[in-house]
Amino acid sequence: MEDVRTLLNLVYILSxxxxxxxxxxxxxPTTARQGNLLSAVGMAAAVVATLMFPEVVRYTYIIAGxxxxxxxxxxxAYRTPMTGMPQMVGLLNGFGGAASLLVAWAEFVARPSQxxxxxxxxxxxxxxxxxxxxxxxxxxxxxxxxFIPTKPVLYPGQRIVSVLxxxxxxxxxxxxxxxxxxxxxxxxxxxVTALAFVLGILLVIPIGGADMPVVISLLNSYSGMAACAxxxxxxxxxxxxxxxxxxASGIILTxxxxxxxxxxxxxxxxxxxxxxxxxxxxxVIGEIKPxxxxxxxxxxxxxxxxxxxxxxxxxxxxxxxxxRELMEAMEKNGTEVRFAIHPVAGRMPGHMNVLLxxxxxxYDALVEMDAINPTxxxxxxxxxxxxxxxxxxxxxxxKSSPLWGMPIIEAHxxxxxxxxxxxxxxxxxxxxxxxFFRNNTRxxxxxxxxxxxxxxxxxxxxx
Amino acid sequence: MEVLIFLLFILVLAIFLGFEVISKVPSLLxxxxxxxxNAISGVTIVGALIAAGLGEGEDxxxxxxxxxxxxxxxxxxxxYLVTNRMLGMFKKKDK
Numbered sequence: 001m002e003d004v005r006t007l008l009n010l011v012y013i014l015s016x017x018x019x020x021x022x023x024x025x026x027x028x029p030t031t032a033r034q035g036n037l038l039s040a041v042g043m044a045a046a047v048v049a050t051l052m053f054p055e056v057v058r059y060t061y062i063i064a065g066x067x068x069x070x071x072x073x074x075x076x077a078y079r080t081p082m083t084g085m086p087q088m089v090g091l092l093n094g095f096g097g098a099a100s101l102l103v104a105w106a107e108f109v110a111r112p113s114q115x116x117x118x119x120x121x122x123x124x125x126x127x128x129x130x131x132x133x134x135x136x137x138x139x140x141x142x143x144x145x146x147f148i149p150t151k152p153v154l155y156p157g158q159r160i161v162s163v164l165x166x167x168x169x170x171x172x173x174x175x176x177x178x179x180x181x182x183x184x185x186x187x188x189x190x191x192v193t194a195l196a197f198v199l200g201i202l203l204v205i206p207i208g209g210a211d212m213p214v215v216i217s218l219l220n221s222y223s224g225m226a227a228c229a230x231x232x233x234x235x236x237x238x239x240x241x242x243x244x245x246x247x248a249s250g251i252i253l254t255x256x257x258x259x260x261x262x263x264x265x266x267x268x269x270x271x272x273x274x275x276x277x278x279x280x281x282x283x284v285i286g287e288i289k290p291x292x293x294x295x296x297x298x299x300x301x302x303x304x305x306x307x308x309x310x311x312x313x314x315x316x317x318x319x320x321x322x323x324r325e326l327m328e329a330m331e332k333n334g335t336e337v338r339f340a341i342h343p344v345a346g347r348m349p350g351h352m353n354v355l356l357x358x359x360x361x362x363y364d365a366l367v368e369m370d371a372i373n374p375t376x377x378x379x380x381x382x383x384x385x386x387x388x389x390x391x392x393x394x395x396x397x398x399k400s401s402p403l404w405g406m407p408i409i410e411a412h413x414x415x416x417x418x419x420x421x422x423x424x425x426x427x428x429x430x431x432x433x434x435x436f437f438r439n440n441t442r443x444x445x446x447x448x449x450x451x452x453x454x455x456x457x458x459x460x461x462x463x
Numbered sequence: 464m465e466v467l468i469f470l471l472f473i474l475v476l477a478i479f480l481g482f483e484v485i486s487k488v489p490s491l492l493x494x495x496x497x498x499x500x501n502a503i504s505g506v507t508i509v510g511a512l513i514a515a516g517l518g519e520g521e522d523x524x525x526x527x528x529x530x531x532x533x534x535x536x537x538x539x540x541x542x543y544l545v546t547n548r549m550l551g552m553f554k555k556k557d558k
Binding site: 012019022023024027028029030033036039040043046047050051053055056058059060062064065066068070072073074077080082092093098099100102103105106107110216217223224227230231232233234235236237238239240241242244246247248249250252253341346348349350353357358362363364366368 | 464466467470473474477478480481482484485486487488489490491492493494495496497498499500501502503504505506507508509510511512513514515516517518521523524525526527528529530531532533534535536537538539540541542543544545546547548549550551552553554555556
């Protein structure tokens with residue numbers, strides 16, 4: 001019997017190795033797919049090994065759970081459009097939390113008599129898992145723009161309520177862990193679960209829609225921490241290693257997103273950003289110079305290098321395919337075309353890259369902000385489509401601007417800037433953009449897709 | 464208690480490893496990184512299966528375990544499949 005256990009635990013070590021190698025292979029687009037496959041094989045091996053443990057004797061619930069989960073998971077994976085990826089990841093964060101919290105509950109129900117430290121770990125797993133679940137459901141609803149407003153929901157005494165809730169949860173934890181066999185233990189853990197659910201809602205609901213990339217990154221990390229905590233309950237190294245990897249990944253992405261938005265994590269989590277009144281920025285000098293598509297065409301036609309800066313406005317008007325067509329038309333004309341991707345260009349980390357890849361834009365044309373900025377002086381035309389704050393030079397030049405210090409794509413350093421925009425509206429931050437008033441800037445007003453189509457037609461007619 | 468210290472040791476090492484490995488993933492692939500993380504956080508399936516497989520007299524725990532299996536499986540299957548689908552879209556310039 002012991003031999004079987006040792007063998008199965010060796011399988012877990014192999015699974016952990018595949019997860020780590022999988023993440024390593026994710027470091028390059030050429031090997032990423034293999035990495036994902038390898039990691040999946042490791043997971044399958046862990047599942048099979050677990051089923052062979054002698055204490056697994058009942059199969060009805062296992063089969064039902066596996067079948068239901070696999071069907072729902074596959075439907076999600078194939079039905080979700082790429083624009084809906086933030087919602088899907090958001091929801092899966094929550095499900096990961098749910099699975100961990102249920103594992104904690106099952107352990108408690110099966111073995112009510114637990115030493116103090118195990119009681120604490122069960123409580124901690126329930127807490128993290130539940131907060132992840134309810135927080136993710138709110139983040140999902142905000143991203144779906146259904147059920148609840150995407151704007152920050154603020155109410156008086158917000159922080160006090162959260163602190164009181166946390167104190168009650170903490171008290172419940174001490175009560176529960178001190179004697180897990182007490183007749184009230186089940187009710188106490190139930191109350192902790194309910195309070196943690198409310199806490200998760202209250203933590204996410206004051207955060208505005210624009211900050212959701214940070215929130216889902218953070219919840220991604222929480223789902224890993226929940227898995228990690230449940231690994232302590234069943235004393236399984238695989239869960240601890242895998243959970244720690246996911247936890248680390250979520251934290252890294254959270255920090256990247258915060259840096260790109262010029263905010264601290266505390267500011268996002270406690271802030272209720274989007275409800276603030278932005279500070280006073282310097283007055284903008286200069287005038288708007290609108291152009292028609294045929295004039296914009298002449299500028300692009302003469303350019304030898306073009307950088308396109310896409311923002312989420314591009315995805316909103318479903319113009320990814322049109323922009324790829326324009327790219328091909330310009331390349332046929334002998335122009336070098338690259339895309340400059342700001343970290344917060346989409347609605348989650350890396351989102352814009354996926355949206356453009358889906359439209360068949362080759363990934364070697366997608367350049368990170370830090371790589372493109374040093375080359376900006378040599379660029380003939382920088383074309384901005386549906387982006388605003390991420391190219392606002394006030395972030396570099398105007399200390400009184402709320403955007404001051406935010407890393408931007410330095411579009412203004414290109415010889416000519418063409419801005420495609422629906423109207424003169426302001427960005428998420430509600431800040432005027434002096435770029436639009438510069439001498440080297442031309443504004444091409446209208447729907448992004450229609451403007452792109454007009455440019456493509458000009459190129460086709462021109463040849 | 465001793466096993467707890469051992470598990471903490473593993474945790475600390477894994478955190479450092481995680482930061483090392485994952486900070487090398489380019490921002491180009493951050494969305495698939497997140498959906499892949501979803502799949503890996505479904506590793507709780509191991510604990511869920513053990514609970515769901517409990518025998519006679521532990522019906523409630525087994526049922527809770529079964530629900531946990533379902534949630535974890537959604538993550539594992541959904542996460543790996545969608546990551547694979549997404550990564551399939553990343554193509555190099557064909558020249």
